[in-house]
Amino acid sequence: MIRLVVDPEGTIVPDIAGDLPGRGHWLTADAAVFHKALEKDRLKKAVGRHTDRPVTVPANLREQTVALLRDKLLSLLGLARRTGVALAGFDAISRAAGKGADIALLFEATDGAADGKRKLQARLGSAPAVEIFDKAALSRAVGRENVTHLGLKRSRLTDKIQLEMTRLAGLETAREVGAFPGTQSPTMNETR
Numbered sequence: 692m693i694r695l696v697v698d699p700e701g702t703i704v705p706d707i708a709g710d711l712p713g714r715g716h717w718l719t720a721d722a723a724v725f726h727k728a729l730e731k732d733r734l735k736k737a738v739g740r741h742t743d744r745p746v747t748v749p750a751n752l753r754e755q756t757v758a759l760l761r762d763k764l765l766s767l768l769g770l771a772r773r774t775g776v777a778l779a780g781f782d783a784i785s786r787a788a789g790k791g792a793d794i795a796l797l798f799e800a801t802d803g804a805a806d807g808k809r810k811l812q813a814r815l816g817s818a819p820a821v822e823i824f825d826k827a828a829l830s831r832a833v834g835r836e837n838v839t840h841l842g843l844k845r846s847r848l849t850d851k852i853q854l855e856m857t858r859l860a861g862l863e864t865a866r867e868v869g870a871f872p873g874t875q876s877p878t879m880n881e882t883r
Contacts, residue, residue: 692717693756693858695738702747703738705756707763714741720861725753753862760859765824765832767852768798768841772833776846779835781811784842794818795845796853800826803839811840818842821856 694706696713706715716738718724728734735748749755771777778784778794788794797820799808812820829838843849 693720693862695734695752697738697742697746700747701742701744702749703734703752705752705759707756707759716741720756720858722753722862725756725862729753757859757862760855760862761823764852764855764859765828767848767855768829768832769834771843771846771848771852772835772841774848776844776848777833778842778844779829779833779838779840781807781840784811784840785814787842787844788815793845794842795849796821796843796856798822798824798829798841798843800824800829800839802826807839815842823856823859 694709694711694715694717695703696706696711696715698704703716704711709715716734718728718734728737729748729750729752732748734752735746738748739746768777772779778787778792784794784797794815795818797812797815797818799811799820799822801822802825808820812818824832826837826839829841830836832838833841843852
């Protein structure tokens with residue numbers, strides 16, 4: 692689910708962290724739901740019933756939400772690297788897996804070599820592999836150069852990253868997200 696709030700200027704904005712003040716209006720993290728909510732001003736009308744001021748819905752609300760989710764994921768990957776949950780590089784991930792580390796998720800750079808990806812995925816077996824970010828984005832996120840492979844050990848932080856991946860997968864096409872499973876069925880809810 693994605694929480695939306697009305698900012699002081701009356702514009703609906705995504706609240707990815709869920710901590711902005713104001714009444715929350717929730718949409719399922721699904722591109723079709725966002726499209727349906729925006730058509731015929733449905734979202735504007737639903738939110739407008741709960742405020743006495745004019746409400747504006749940006750036409751690119753889904754794209755804004757996707758950008759914020761991508762930024763949050765990159766931030767979480769940086770945190771994973773700093774806390775020792777993330778391993779960067781083919782050799783580091785292979786060694787850790789060989790020593791029994793439980794690699795729960797593998798990020799592969801979109802512009803990485805297919806052969807290296809295939810070999811590493813074969814070594815890890817059941818760990819889902821996702822391709823969302825290129826080498827430059829992964830490298831910036833973890834503070835290293837030329838990062839093609841980023842393995843995440845099983846942890847609560849990895850669970851949080853997988854949750855954000857699920858939300859992102861619903862808003863992007865399968866090709867854009869690497870067909871990560873777990874999107875929800877279309878619904879639209881509201882809470883305080």
